[in-house]
Amino acid sequence: MTTTYVIDGAEVTDLDSFWTVIGEAVNGPGGYFGRNLDALADCLHGGMGTPDDGDFVVEWRDHELSRRALGREETVRQLGLRARRAGPDSRAEILARLARARAGQGPTVFDWLVTVFEEAAPGKLRLL
Secondary structure, three states, X not given: OOEXXXXXXXXXXXXXXHHHHHHHHHHXXXXXXXXXXXXXXXXHOOOOOOOOOOOEEEEEEOHXXXXXXXXXXXXXHHHHHHHHHOOHHHHHHHHXXXXXXXXXXXOOHHHHHHHHHHHHOOOOEEEX
């Protein structure tokens, strides 16, 4: 039987709230299911609260609310945070992505998350 985890799009107001919402959807109050994109991908591969047989789906209900909250403004904010923490080898690339985001170009934070699901757990995300 497929286990279904539900993300309430109304509760996702920025990337930090996404980590809380998905952590609690999968592992209950205070639960963890990644705090960055790489960790989310690792969690989606199993062993972090999902069934051992991999028979699960994540339903992202009212995802359009999240799409707006995780849109351009949040993308610019997140890339700005990354640029401040980046080492010299990656700073130029992040600043270029930040400039594109400020110009309304490139993927948003919402797109980043959906891509992680598509690559790490194809077919496991349902946008409702």
